Amino acid sequence: MPLTRRRSLAVTAALAAVCGAGLTQPTPASADAATDRAALAQWWAPVNFQDVDSTGETALGGKSDYITSYDYDGDLNGRNNWENTSQFPLAAHVYYSVVQTPSFSYLLYTYFHPRDWSDGVLDNYQEDLTEHENDAEGVLVVVANDGSAHGQLKAAVTVAHSNFYSWVPSGSDFTSGQETVDGTLKLQGDPHDDGHGRPFTTQQPNTHAAWAEGYLSQERSQYASGDGIVYYPGSTAEVPSGSNDRDVQYTLTDVFAANGMWANRTLTTLFAxxxxxxxxxxxxxxxxxxxxxxxxxxxxxxxxxxxxxxPWAWDDSNDLPGRGYLATNPAELVWDYFDWPGKPSSPDLAYTWDQYNGITS
Structure with missing residues (x-):
């Protein structure tokens, strides 16, 4: 939707400058700063419960719900991912990017599946009519830069196809803004580290829409007494042992890694x-x-x-922020979605790090 609906000329000009910078190649970050950003992304990387559906002609006994990388089959061809799902192990990877202003760090995590599929039962009209090759959903985690090593978790926004849903953890001073907060973001410890609370997300089977864990009654039931996979951030990209594996580690992959997702966005075998x-x-x-x-x-x-x-093309067309803002201009989106004490009268677009737009100061 047009920014001019509620933006001053100054903010619009600032955004134009940010977007225009996207034509440039980002310069390398210093080793220390790059390490700090990677460590921050690792610290707040979510615990993710993936509900699994083992029924249906294209389910592969539940394997079609495993998260993995887009090149899990050893090539950069997106048009054979559906076919190869049954032929290769689906080691767990999650993609991430970090965008920062002086006040906040915006950590975006992308869950990739080779298939968006249906079990052939018409219990959800919108989700069960069609299937498609490749699927990417995810979550934006908002962290205040308060001077501590890892900042303070304030909010999250999850992606469920063409809709975004907003969440705040208990104790956060973030409240509803232009969009109503949808619920509480639960935190979950990771048995592979010091056990600090991490954002706890869940994904539905088949279409892999992402939510805060505990919000949907079906997913609460499946987590408590059904089947599914619990993915934890770790140092090893593990393959689930089956459709009810409650401890699978994933590794993080930077969207901006050399020969990575962003670098290959013009590769026609991977991106149409x-x-x-x-x-x-x-x-x-x-x-x-x-x-x-x-x-x-x-x-x-x-x-x-x-x-x-x-992720740079995700869009909730019913909301004000523009297409891709969850990745490329998260300060604008978060300013719209939430209110908080000391919130500025207009979005803070003074990005110190936004590789989507070539900002690497």
């Missing part, structure tokens, strides 16, 4: 456009093709092509 992962509806020599699990069936075009967006 810079805003869309490449995915097709081709045949599958190893089993059911994309679309076979959708209620419409493959004959009726139930496999959407090039349907998954990378």
């Amino acid at each position: 456009t810079t805003d869309n992962f490449a995915g097709d509806d081709s045949s599958n020599p190893y089993g059911a093709k994309c679309g076979a699990g959708g209620v419409l069936g493959p004959a009726n075009g139930a496999c959407a092509t090039d349907a998954a967006n990378p």
Whole structure:
């Protein structure tokens, strides 16, 4: 939606300057600063409960719900990820990026799946009609830079397809802004470190919409007494032992790593456009093709092509912030979503680090 709805000319000009800088290549950060950002992302990396559905023609016994990397099969071809899901182990990776202003650090985590699929049961009209190759959902974690080593957790925004949902942990002074806070962000300790509280997210099976854990009754039930995988940040990219593995470590991968997601955004085998992962509806020599699990069936075009967006193209079109702002301009989005003591009268766009827009001072 147009920024001019509620922005002063000064803020609009500042945003234009930020976006214009995106045409430049970021300069390398100092080793210490880069290490600090990576450590901050590691500290606040979420614990993620992935609910698993083992039924349906394209479920692969639950494997279709495992998180992994887009190159899990050893290549940078997004158009064979659906087919290769059954042929390769799905080691757990989560992508991240860090954007900073003097006041806040915005930590974005992306969960990738090779399949967005359906079990063929029409219990959710919007989610069960079609399938598509590749899927990316995630969560923005907002941390106040209070001078401590890891800052103070203030809020989170999760991605459920074309909708964003906002959360605050207990004790946060963030409240509803232009968008109503949807609930409490639970914290969960990690048995592989000192056990400090981390954002606790959950993903639905099939379509992998992300929420704060405990918000959805179905996911509460599955976490308590059903099946699913609990992913913890760690030093090893582990492969789940099955559809009910409650301790799987994932490793973090920087979106801006050399030859990484951002660097390859113009690689046409991986991205159909810079805003869309490449995915097709081709045949599958190893089993059911994309679309076979959708209620419409493959004959009726139930496999959407090039349907998954990378984080810099995520959008909630019903909300004011623009397309991709969750990654590229999070200060604007958070200013809209939340209120807090001392909140400025306009968004603080004085980014000190925003590689999406070439800002690496």
